[in-house]
Amino acid sequence: MPPIRRSNLGRRTRRAIISQNVRGNQTQVERAEENEWRRAHIAQVRAAQSSPQIQQNVVRTPAINAGLNRAAFEYNSAIAYKDIRCVDIGSLSVVCQHCNALKFQSETPGLCCAGGKVKLPVLTHPPEPLHSLLYGNTIQSKHFLENTQKYNGCFQMKSFGAQVVDVPGYSPTFKIQGQIHHRAGALLPLPNEDHKFLQIHFVGDSAIELDQRCAIFTATKREMIEQLQNLLHEHNELVRLFKTALDMI
Structure with a gap:
């Protein structure tokens, strides 16, 4: 029986190539920071999924997501959209250590300034008044x-x-x-x-x-x-x- 051939399509996609290039241009310190962030994020997700209350929410998530299809054009004031997990992305509570940009909790570490590689000039104050x-x-x-x-x-x-x-x-x-x-x-x-x-x-x-x-x-x-x-x-x-x-x- 011939061996099963595994598709290599996932490694040839544009997204995979971009990800490889980003990883290749990172320094060891930046790569270690990203790996640590991913480990902490995965641990947080697994800990949340182990809670019985969260598990009940996860079971109802597909139905909620299906109900949000084109919800922007059929807004219902009786629905508390802020309480839906897939809608609430949290607050800007993460501060970049390189550029001091405010980011959401789920954003990748180098999304704002590529780990300090991108440096924008300081904005000048507008004229009076x-x-x-x-x-x-x-x-x-x-x-x-x-x-x-x-x-x-x-x-x-x-x-x-x-x-x-x-x-x-x-x-x-x-x-x-x-x-x-x-x-x-x-x-x-x-x-x-x-x-x-x-x-x-x-x-x-x-x-x-x-x-x-x-x-x-x-x-x-x-x-x-x-x-x-x-x-x-x-x-x-x-x-x-x-x-x-x-x-x-």
Whole structure:
């Protein structure tokens, strides 16, 4: 009887080749750290599976997972999704010893910076008054942080574009088909139309431009909108580029 031939397909997959290359580029210290992490993770999983309560949860897991198929499009407020084990991935409680990045417990050790091999430059502080609004403790700063989405919408340069195929009633989710894109539009509006999105930067009158931005969201403060407007006109490279292009035209 001829011997049974074992398939070598698993060693030829793209994922297996990438894993081999990563392991080959690791130092002995990094490989020892990863092996220790894997041993601790496997021991933790086995210890959890040995608990009777966890075993009962494991038995019900396939049914729960099957019920979560396309659950994002059929959200049910009566279901406590946070209590489902396959949904809750925990908190960012792991700190990388190389780059101090916050990670989830199940993330691999070198996912953030490849064990210290990848080093990004330190981010510079944003110019004023944005820096004080983001990191300050004043009343204006607290107001800005509580309404960042509204202030961001006042300076939105593009609109969201997609082919919507289904919008359920009273639901925060919707289905789209095809590719998501951003609609920039023309730099100037058509005759008898108001300036909107990127076009507001080219009104030509700072006061009128400020009035249009404040009318988008009434919960914003006029003096803060004016400060941010001057900041973008002075420091934002895209706004300066578009203004230069309009002047050339």
